[in-house]
Amino acid sequence: MPAPPAPGAGMSYTDVPGFVEESVAHGETTVTIERERLREACEYARDELGFQMLSDLVATDYLNWGARGVSGYIGTATGRDINFPMTQGLQTQPRVKPKRFSISYHLLAMRQPPERVRFKVWADDGEPVPSVVSVWPTADWHEREQFDLMGIRFAGHPYLRRIIMDGDWEGHPLRKDYPIGGEPVRFSEAE
Amino acid sequence: MTIAPARTRTAWPVVDDSQYEGSRIPSPIPTVKRVPADYAEREDIMQINFGPNHPSTHGVLRLIVDLDGELVEGIEAVIGYLHTGFEKSMEQKTWWKCVTYSPRIDYVGYQANELTFVLAVEKLLELEVPEKATWMRTLLSELNRIHSHLIYLGTSALELGAISMFWYCFRERELILDLFEMVTGQRMHTRYFQIGGLAEDIPDGFFPECRKFVDWFPHALADYRTLLDRNAIWLERTRGVGVLSASDAIALGQTGPNLRASGVDWDLRREQPYLAYANVDFQVPVYTAGDVYDRYRVRMDEMRESNRIVDQCLRRLERMQGRPWIVDDRKVVLPPREELHTSMESLIHHFKIVTEGFRVPEGEVYVTTESPRGEQGCYLVSEGGPKPWRVHFRAPSFVALEATATCMHETLVADLIAIVGSLDAVMGDADR
Numbered sequence: 001m002p003a004p005p006a007p008g009a010g011m012s013y014t015d016v017p018g019f020v021e022e023s024v025a026h027g028e029t030t031v032t033i034e035r036e037r038l039r040e041a042c043e044y045a046r047d048e049l050g051f052q053m054l055s056d057l058v059a060t061d062y063l064n065w066g067a068r069g070v071s072g073y074i075g076t077a078t079g080r081d082i083n084f085p086m087t088q089g090l091q092t093q094p095r096v097k098p099k100r101f102s103i104s105y106h107l108l109a110m111r112q113p114p115e116r117v118r119f120k121v122w123a124d125d126g127e128p129v130p131s132v133v134s135v136w137p138t139a140d141w142h143e144r145e146q147f148d149l150m151g152i153r154f155a156g157h158p159y160l161r162r163i164i165m166d167g168d169w170e171g172h173p174l175r176k177d178y179p180i181g182g183e184p185v186r187f188s189e190a191e
Numbered sequence: 192m193t194i195a196p197a198r199t200r201t202a203w204p205v206v207d208d209s210q211y212e213g214s215r216i217p218s219p220i221p222t223v224k225r226v227p228a229d230y231a232e233r234e235d236i237m238q239i240n241f242g243p244n245h246p247s248t249h250g251v252l253r254l255i256v257d258l259d260g261e262l263v264e265g266i267e268a269v270i271g272y273l274h275t276g277f278e279k280s281m282e283q284k285t286w287w288k289c290v291t292y293s294p295r296i297d298y299v300g301y302q303a304n305e306l307t308f309v310l311a312v313e314k315l316l317e318l319e320v321p322e323k324a325t326w327m328r329t330l331l332s333e334l335n336r337i338h339s340h341l342i343y344l345g346t347s348a349l350e351l352g353a354i355s356m357f358w359y360c361f362r363e364r365e366l367i368l369d370l371f372e373m374v375t376g377q378r379m380h381t382r383y384f385q386i387g388g389l390a391e392d393i394p395d396g397f398f399p400e401c402r403k404f405v406d407w408f409p410h411a412l413a414d415y416r417t418l419l420d421r422n423a424i425w426l427e428r429t430r431g432v433g434v435l436s437a438s439d440a441i442a443l444g445q446t447g448p449n450l451r452a453s454g455v456d457w458d459l460r461r462e463q464p465y466l467a468y469a470n471v472d473f474q475v476p477v478y479t480a481g482d483v484y485d486r487y488r489v490r491m492d493e494m495r496e497s498n499r500i501v502d503q504c505l506r507r508l509e510r511m512q513g514r515p516w517i518v519d520d521r522k523v524v525l526p527p528r529e530e531l532h533t534s535m536e537s538l539i540h541h542f543k544i545v546t547e548g549f550r551v552p553e554g555e556v557y558v559t560t561e562s563p564r565g566e567q568g569c570y571l572v573s574e575g576g577p578k579p580w581r582v583h584f585r586a587p588s589f590v591a592l593e594a595t596a597t598c599m600h601e602t603l604v605a606d607l608i609a610i611v612g613s614l615d616a617v618m619g620d621a622d623r
Contacts, residue, residue, distance in 0.1 A: 026314055026556050052441055055559065056568050056585035068576060090575045094553045106557050106568065106585070110441070110455075114462045118557060137221030138444030141593050149278075158219040164271040164622060173279055180283060 011049065011115060017041045028118060030104075035121040039130040039156075042105070042119065046135055051107035051117065054132070057142035058104050059150040062097040063176040066090065099124045103152060105132070128155035149174040214600030216439050224596040226257045226265040235259060241607070243272045250618030252592070256607065263602040268595045273622040281582040285548025286312055287386055289579060293569075294380040296584060297620035299342050301380050302335040303562030304584065304620075309384045310465065311558040311569040315551050316386070318518055323511045324388035329467040330401075330504035331374070331383065332560075333497040337408070338367045339563035339615075340490045340497075344415065347487075347612030351428050356418055363411045366404050373397055387524040388517030398509055405505065408498045412491065419487075429484035433598040433610030436481060443597060444590045447565025448493065449614060452486040454479035459561035471503045483613040490615075523549050548577035564588055564615055588620035 013022050013029070018037030023030050033041045045051040068090055099122035109115035123129050131154040132139045143154045144163040151172035154160055162169060171178050217224045226236055241254040251272035257265030277296050281289045293308040294301035306328060313320060345360030368378040374397055375381035375390070383390050419425045435445070440453040450457055458475040460468040476492030478485035517524055525544055526537035543549075553575040559568045568585025591614040598610050 025554055028556060054444055055566060056570065058570050058583040060572050060581040065574060091550055092575060094574050110457055137216050137442050138590060138593055140221045141589060164274045
């Protein structure tokens, strides 16, 4: 195990393979990585930067992000409908996202003070994301969960199958285009 | 009792398992242990389903076990039977309604989930929470930790045949639930942490009742120790069983008591203090064997330390009576009930928040806390609207179950039950 960098030295992520950009918001650092070089970047983070734990892995679907439009006080055509609460538009238009899905890796360096960073890759529907199971074994179930619920394909995962939903389930429930409240009732008379 | 303050500790957790000779993470699939190829052909390997409905699976966990006689040769954990779609449901609700969902995810350590979600929203809103609310949150979180560990202790001892432990643990659990009921009106799923502070003020009667509990609980712990610590059956059943090495525990993302039982000195309450943890004195118990027995010892010691934290919080809170318990921001927080009859503005604010909710600025945050089961994370994405765009919980139970295959090393079926119990996974948390 390599010696940890001096505490509080202020980490630099520009040397991470596939580095695209770095941003800080709410005291959290987000490092965007090229999708193809993700595994390389993660190995670097673990071995050189000391991020020995993968805390969480989560995908987000940005389909129709910001499509609600901006509404003023009175509301616009795309904005609020007083017969349906909670349909008012946004105050400002959110920043445009480069692709449909973001996959965030929340890394933790266990030292004093602890260091956390979010690695982020962008993918469109169907684009494979390199699996990091070989870097952090804990990614096994996390990747299976995101595959199951969000439909992200992790290339190189040894056992990529559904984990939360049934094996024969159709669709990926956490996607924004997955209907809510419409699944057929199983084992009913009509079936 | 003296401890080194967190700030002077510079070394990172000592991970030395060069002497370790037990099981390692299976390959190529880290969470599945397969029967060795030369074994698989033999007829006396029997594959059975352990669960999903079995009293000792803590809910609905299914383990596909390959048995050679009584020896566990292969194992695969199957989860998802308690999936309730909380993350999807929360995307359809306004921010303040989502708070109701979060405690139901982990139904044993409910306040930990609630707290993590509320802290994450507050981080997005950049809200400063009143001091009194912070201390009360700390107090309830620690009571909840004791509650969760009592359920662990009671049920896992019950599974190993120590029936009386169950009754003793649930005796004290009742006392904690009574305290929760007194403060929040609910025994479980309290929904007492509100975005911006607490839902209501602390009732006066709470302090003497909680004081009684704090004074009593060390005696209860002594009772448990009398029953288990030198109980030959308990020691036989737990020592050296289900060993997890320190480096494997980190690689598998284990956190909380499971990690500390493997010898890794890591507790988020001390390493990245949130709430009032920087201002209370407590120890972080660490044991090194990584077996079922050490997980038990870590949790026993944690209950003792939690009780001490509750005591310190009580002393502070007793001096804070009459202070505000929720932030005074009418755009986010419901106005006081009595104002609705006299103030037009309050009525409008109330109506707006209840019907439309409040907007949370665009952004994403990941907040972690030390729940009774380990690192509880909450990832939030906001579009800038009244509903969350994405909610994700990093469930410590989900991660704990990933370690089942690694813990199985020359394990008997009976030990399997002890191991699964000691990982302390709550299926509601794992499946969400």
